[in-house]
Amino acid sequence: MSAHAAVHHGPPTSFIRKHIFSLDHKVIGKQYYGLALAAVIIGMVLSWLMRIHLGWTNAAIPGLHLLSRNGAPGDVMTPEYYLQLMTMHATFMVFFVLTTAPFAAFGNFFLPLHTGAEDMPFPHFNMMSFWTTFVAFCVMVSSFFVGDGPTLGGWTQYAPLSAVGSVAGPGQGSGVVIWAISIAIFCVGQLFGALNFIPNVLDLRCKGMSMWRLPMSTWAWFITSCMGLTSFSVLMPACILLILDHVAGTSFFIPSNLVLNDQLQPHSGGSTLLWQHLFWFFGHPEVYIAIVPGMGIVTQVLVTNMRKPMLSHRTLVYSMGALAVLSYMVYGHHMFVSGMNPAASLYFSFPTLLITIPSTIIVLIWLGSLYGAKLRINSASLFALGFISLFITGGVSGFFLAQPTIQIMLHATYFVVAHFHFTMAIAAIFGIFSGTYFWFPKMWGRMMNETLGRIHFWLTFIGVYAIFMPFHYLGLAGNVRRYQAFVVDYMQPLIGVHKFITVAAIFTGLVQLIFLYNFFYSKYRGEPAPDNPWQATSLEWSTTSPPPWDNFGGRQLVVYHDPYQYGVDGAHGDYVMQDSPEQIKGAVDEP
């Protein structure tokens, strides 16, 4: 631990250094937030188009032909275009929203503030992290306009469908190559990010800031960085191998004797299961890359609003660490019926069932901590509590999917769609909303409108349950996912449920306009924010809102307490800030 973080760069002097190619972690965090906002709007509009098509398959969607003349002749979506939009929905959401917003956006802005550093250890790499991710985003968007459109293979891109080229269908030629190039670039961006986060936590903590005095969200970003480092570094070469199968005639993922369109394919010797192993070795940790930062953010928001510490912060850290370690040992549960050795399915089943233990501990610590609290209800805490409810709902469906026997019935059905949307998607989004309402004053120096925030919460909370709960029922009835229409006899009675979900999705999506209005209005016209509007304890609240370019105005920070000193008799109220030298009577303090 250094006595004080070194100054890595001077104040920005030009417009470009200040706002575009900025070295300042706070600007980079906001850039990531803006990118995630753009991506989530694309992802949500795509989900609307998909949902309308699923409810009313032959309905014309006015203007859709402008997006793709071939994909939507007469504004009616073709089967292949449905799959292309579905693939892009998942890709934008998983990579450019759920990975960037909770981790890269908030993490970049607040992790150095939490450690008491003036910036990230490698600001140029940090800048490159964002701009590399931005290039990946642009490359992915370009696939809508190149060749026969984006890939239709799903975000999982199972080979050999993804590897044999355009003979496999529209978008399977240039669409897959663009997808794989974009994701490989994205991986590089995330590795640059992780290489900044980890040394920042390990080496740039200010005086007195022991590891156990780090706020929970920073612990979560630290654990997530370690996961990112080891999982994106597997996905990136996998994508390169996939590109080589397309452009260099290799056969990493293509076995011999495949016949498509009556043409024998000129490949031999590859393994289709190899892709699945490589992909899911990244894919399952990715679930936790999306959700663990949300856990950290929610914990921090709750601690502040409960006005008391969690029952045990160390237990939460250990549990999040256990999730991270186990996430690499459970990935095979995505492959129970894939043709993998059935004995391996049993091996992967046990750690998957075991992972419910740290997840349960985390939920019980949250619930137990609420006991005896003086809970403040505001937009941030409502979304944090909503996160817990959604995480519980998503968690219990994990009991089913951890078991190979039950996956015989539920694999690749809407039950799986329900499970991952509740956990890594909607719960994570609630974490992002909670973090936004909580940290907006620090990020933009103004307060968000509380009334609009609460309306946004209520309608969204009810809306997401209306959308995603019925997915469980569809799955139980055997409704297979990734179908653009339901021509199977036993699925006919389920079409009404799909229509209900579509209406709920459009309603909930429209509700997000309230958030966007509140966000942009408050950014420019909101009430000026005080330095510490929530009477919180961690270091970001010790500096101005927004903080200066060097975070603490050159102040030599010394930390005296852990960030959980709530419910105490402090000089300014029921809390004592981390850098306050005052003695706290009878306090339990992390050394």
Next chain:
Amino acid sequence: MAKVFAVTILLITIASAIPIFMNTWHPVPDVSAHGQAIDDQMSETMWEAGISFLASQIILAWFIWRFSGSRPGEKTRTFPGGAKGLVIAAIVLVGIEVFALGIFGVKAWAELYFTPPGPGAMPIQVQAGQFAFYFRYPGPDGSFGPIHPDKISEANQNFYGLDQDNDADSKDDIVAAEMAVPVNREIRLLMHSKDVSHSFYVPALRIHQDFVPGLDLQIHFTATKVGRYEIVCSQLCGLGHYNMKAYISVLSPEDFDAWLKKQAAFQ
């Protein structure tokens, strides 16, 4: 506000659980010899997951109701027993729960995958391709002729790439677009993909297995009730994925023999 939120959580929880209790949406009824073990496992899991879901959401709602607001003069309190009790409870209760599910699950899985088919099991081959299943019966000689990938042709309706002029085993092979099996007779299903990954999902038979291009797999099952059931593809295989389906007819032994003879006449 907090109390309204607590009630909302409670109402959503109850509304979510009602269709499960009422069994409003459920799988098609099981018609397989092995399916009961899967259904029992599902039912067991539903109870355990359901209780966890209801208990957690109710406690969340209760604590939000009870412990919100500034309550001047009152100190914050710590949960009796602290974190240690909750951690032990999680490890013991969830540990027992997952251990039990794991053990029963292993038994059901092992019966399906680790028990070889009996010697009298009837071999049938299924080939998946974009976007149809084709089924092959070995004919009176009891053996399948080899597949020649270079001879596969949808245009010539040679779906399996058979060379009936030169391969003796192929001559009596019967290829059909629909599957039929005799009731209460064990079937050994040989799974082959000609192009990309597909899946063989028959909810009524409690079977779900992916096709792996380049790797032929086997599963076995016994259908116990005469009827016509749907086979669907559940592995994204291209633009016609949603439409990749076939029927399996479970017939009496006499009807099955008649069906097979009829199919042989079409070859």
